[in-house]
Amino acid sequence: MMFNIVGKRFWFFVISGAVILISIISLATFGLKAGIEFSSGSMMTVSFEQTVEQGELKQELASLGYTNAIIQRTGDGDFLIRTHELTSQDKAQLEDALTKRFGHLTEPEFNSVSPMVAEETTQNAAIAVAVAAIGILLYVTWAFRRMPNPFRYGTCAIVALVQDALIALGIFSILGGILNWQVNLMFITGILAVIGYSINNTIVVFDRIRENLIKGISPSFEVVVNNSLVETLSRSLNTSLTTLFVVLALLLFVGASIQNFAVVLLIGIIAGTFSSICIAPTLLVVWEKGEWGRFIGWLPLPRAKARG
Amino acid sequence: MTRRNSLVVIVILAIFAFALWVILPIDSERFGREGIQLGLDLQGGVHMVYKADLSEVEAGKEAEAINGAIAVIERRVDVFGVTEPVIQRQGKDRILVELPGVSEAEKAKRLVGQTALLEFRERVTDENGETKWVPATGVINGQEKALSSNYFTEDTYVDRDRMGRIILYFEWTEEGKKLCEQITPRILNQPLGIFLGDEPIRGEDDEPITPIVMDALERCSVIEGLSFNDASELSNLLNAGRIPIPLTPIYEQTVSPILGADFIDMSLKAGVIGIIIVMLFMIIYYRLSGVLASLALVFYGTLVLALFKLIPVTLTLAGLGGFVLSIGMAVDANVLIFERMKEEFQTGRTLGATIEAGFNRAWTAIRDSNVTTFIVCVILYWLGSSIVASAPVMGFALTLFIGVAVSMFTAIVVTRTLLRLFVGTRLARRASLFSPYIGKK
Numbered sequence: 001m002m003f004n005i006v007g008k009r010f011w012f013f014v015i016s017g018a019v020i021l022i023s024i025i026s027l028a029t030f031g032l033k034a035g036i037e038f039s040s041g042s043m044m045t046v047s048f049e050q051t052v053e054q055g056e057l058k059q060e061l062a063s064l065g066y067t068n069a070i071i072q073r074t075g076d077g078d079f080l081i082r083t084h085e086l087t088s089q090d091k092a093q094l095e096d097a098l099t100k101r102f103g104h105l106t107e108p109e110f111n112s113v114s115p116m117v118a119e120e121t122t123q124n125a126a127i128a129v130a131v132a133a134i135g136i137l138l139y140v141t142w143a144f145r146r147m148p149n150p151f152r153y154g155t156c157a158i159v160a161l162v163q164d165a166l167i168a169l170g171i172f173s174i175l176g177g178i179l180n181w182q183v184n185l186m187f188i189t190g191i192l193a194v195i196g197y198s199i200n201n202t203i204v205v206f207d208r209i210r211e212n213l214i215k216g217i218s219p220s221f222e223v224v225v226n227n228s229l230v231e232t233l234s235r236s237l238n239t240s241l242t243t244l245f246v247v248l249a250l251l252l253f254v255g256a257s258i259q260n261f262a263v264v265l266l267i268g269i270i271a272g273t274f275s276s277i278c279i280a281p282t283l284l285v286v287w288e289k290g291e292w293g294r295f296i297g298w299l300p301l302p303r304a305k306a307r308g
Numbered sequence: 309m310t311r312r313n314s315l316v317v318i319v320i321l322a323i324f325a326f327a328l329w330v331i332l333p334i335d336s337e338r339f340g341r342e343g344i345q346l347g348l349d350l351q352g353g354v355h356m357v358y359k360a361d362l363s364e365v366e367a368g369k370e371a372e373a374i375n376g377a378i379a380v381i382e383r384r385v386d387v388f389g390v391t392e393p394v395i396q397r398q399g400k401d402r403i404l405v406e407l408p409g410v411s412e413a414e415k416a417k418r419l420v421g422q423t424a425l426l427e428f429r430e431r432v433t434d435e436n437g438e439t440k441w442v443p444a445t446g447v448i449n450g451q452e453k454a455l456s457s458n459y460f461t462e463d464t465y466v467d468r469d470r471m472g473r474i475i476l477y478f479e480w481t482e483e484g485k486k487l488c489e490q491i492t493p494r495i496l497n498q499p500l501g502i503f504l505g506d507e508p509i510r511g512e513d514d515e516p517i518t519p520i521v522m523d524a525l526e527r528c529s530v531i532e533g534l535s536f537n538d539a540s541e542l543s544n545l546l547n548a549g550r551i552p553i554p555l556t557p558i559y560e561q562t563v564s565p566i567l568g569a570d571f572i573d574m575s576l577k578a579g580v581i582g583i584i585i586v587m588l589f590m591i592i593y594y595r596l597s598g599v600l601a602s603l604a605l606v607f608y609g610t611l612v613l614a615l616f617k618l619i620p621v622t623l624t625l626a627g628l629g630g631f632v633l634s635i636g637m638a639v640d641a642n643v644l645i646f647e648r649m650k651e652e653f654q655t656g657r658t659l660g661a662t663i664e665a666g667f668n669r670a671w672t673a674i675r676d677s678n679v680t681t682f683i684v685c686v687i688l689y690w691l692g693s694s695i696v697a698s699a700p701v702m703g704f705a706l707t708l709f710i711g712v713a714v715s716m717f718t719a720i721v722v723t724r725t726l727l728r729l730f731v732g733t734r735l736a737r738r739a740s741l742f743s744p745y746i747g748k749k
Contacts, residue, residue, distance in 0.1 A: 036370070036410065037697055045567075051508055054392065106564070107562065108564045109562065110560075111562070112557070112560040112561075113557065113559055113560075113697070115554075115695045116317075116558055117357070120695060121696065124691055125691060126694050127691075128690065131690075135683045135687060136683060139679060139680060143676050143679075153484065184624060185697060185701055189700070189701050189704050189705075192687070193684060193704075193708070194646070195680075196680045197637070197680075197681065200640075203673070203676050203677045204644065204673045204676075204677050207430060207676060207677075218472040231647075232647070234645040234647055238593065238643045239639070239640045241589065242589060242639050242640070242643070244638055245582060245585040245586055245636060246583075246585075246632050248577075249577075249578040249581045249582035250575075250578045250582070251579070252577070252630055253577045253578035253581070254575050254625070257349075257571065257630050258626060259626055261626065262629070265633065274588070
């Protein structure tokens with residue numbers, strides 16, 4: 001009962017490549033919608049007693065002068081409305097107008113960020129992401145220092161991680177394009193958590209490869225990697241499953257407020273599990289065997305050559 | 309070995325009992341605290357950050373000006389009756405105001421952010437024939453001064469006159485009286501504008517209140533026509549004093565207390581359901597080992613909550629998210645260990661040898677893999693502490709860090725100790741109880 005995971009490596013590259021390509025195209029087309037924390041403005045949660053259509057709300061807001069308002073529907077009469085930064089007076093007028101048009105409303109949440117604060121937040125978030133990347137890079141180099149080729153292991157781990165981040169960003173640009181989802185501070189937090197989590201899985205697999213190399217279970221690097229993968233497979237899947245369970249619970253029960261965050265985690269855990277099993281270790285094999293040329297040769301006629 | 313293990317069991321039970329004692333009942337006031345501290349997003353309330361304009365303040369007196377403003381805001385908030393408000397200087401020129409549990413957010417904001425300066429204005433007609441309100445001024449010590457509530461003594465109060473109308477009493481200071489003596493003759497029989505900021509104050513009929521100056525202004529120390537609520541609010545503001553520097557809100561977050569309570573309910577539900585599913589999964593897959601891991605998970609949850617209370621950690625929605633996430637991640641160390649044990653069993657070892665080998669071999673992987681999560685947590689915590697909207701990011705980083713750290717302890721110490729209890733018993737011979745797939749080979 002020995003899976004040959006490494007043997008299907010070219011297929012994994014194609015899958016991963018395709019998803020990354022879609023992500024990049026989507027990012028280029030839709031871009032990402034920055035939340036108010038990064039681009040300033042006001043965001044309010046409104047809850048109407050009666051069902052309100054998103055189109056009508058958009059029209060009403062436009063007629064009040066909020067032509068650029070971004071509306072995200074979260075329930076029958078529940079919406080997230082994002083506008084430029086509102087003063088207390090603007091806000092009171094807006095509430096009055098909406099009440100007149102759609103009936104009684106409550107406003108459970110209101111958040112307003114000035115351009116100065118937004119600029120500061122963006123800057124610091126960028127620094128944090130950069131520092132996190134450097135920190136993880138340093139750590140990976142250190143963790144793999146006893147490997148035969150620490151640089152290779154580090155690079156493969158980072159490639160896997162970049163893939164996870166790209167996929168999460170890509171899916172969010174699609175969600176942003178279609179459902180007006182925005183990239184907020186919790187999104188960045190989620191991405192960083194995912195990066196930490198994904199590298200964690202990769203390290204466990206690499207750790208086993210190192211152990212098996214030292215044991216010398218097989219002269220073939222490919223066999224060593226595959227055995228290590230199979231040995232750690234149930235661990236990788238089980239850990240991801242338990243984490244997925246709790247993230248799903250978060251998503252289902254806690255709802256709109258940390259929706260972005262839970263969805264990033266969900267995407268990241270799935271992508272991270274895939275990349276730590278199918279991408280990072282198999283990349284190592286490809287690198288070891290220097291078979292980039294073979295991969296490219298394999299591409300145009302996959303079926304014919306895959307058996308070879 | 310066995311005796312040492314029994315000792316460890318006792319220590320673990322003692323820690324568990326202590327943790328339970330700390331967290332139960334969940335809203336107790338032990339250690340002088342009311343239950344676990346909740347962030348604004350969970351208990352509702354107002355979070356504002358103001359930027360002070362210090363351009364008019366003398367060099368070297370900035371701190372004094374900010375502290376003055378904070379003192380005034382504190383007095384105003386006192387009147388509003390907020391429990392445990394936070395009013396703090398942040399950085400060089402910012403003031404953080406947190407009013408937990410406040411449901412009338414708009415009113416609270418109005419109270420806090422007001423400069424609360426009543427200005428008295430006279431109506432003039434300019435050369436184009438347009439009338440406008442300009443500050444009523446007089447000269448004191450050779451300097452032109454505008455008549456305002458700066459010249460009130462700080463003991464205004466609201467009452468009813470003989471006709472039952474609401475009146476706001478105030479008294480002029482000596483300087484105020486001097487100004488009045490100069491101004492009154494000039495605008496006798498003309499209306500007097502009373503402005504709060506740039507808006508005239510309005511009566512119950514929503515019309516601006518513009519009394520006609522009938523007599524010497526010095527005796528005109530009442531304002532008539534306000535509604536009772538407006539009059540008391542104004543009186544409170546005036547008595548608390550004026551904020552010495554202009555404040556502009558640069559960040560605001562308001563959450564209704566009802567929503568906050570919903571969040572707690574929902575995240576508790578998510579946490580409980582998450583724990584139950586994880587436990588079921590572990591038990592079905594790893595059998596008796598899974599049961600022990602589940603016990604360790606209960607211990608884990610209790611200990612983490614106790615730490616939240618002892619440190620204390622202010623729980624936010626994102627923090628709860630971090631805690632729920634850490635439940636899923638907490639079993640990771642156990643999964644690593646059990647998978648190792650499975651392999652050790654397959655080589656035909658006894659339970660005792662398997663446990664030790666499984667734990668020893670899994671340790672490097674557990675350690676190495678958690679370090680990245682720690683790195684990310686530390687960086688996120690720094691990010692959180694460096695920005696205005698700090699609560700969610702810091703909360704998440706802190707709870708995830710605590711969660712992962714405790715999970716390493718529970719997986720390594722608690723699960724191992726519980727497993728060791730079975731070494732040498734009859735059950736130990738049935739490896740299939742402890743690990744999946746064993747015996748099927």
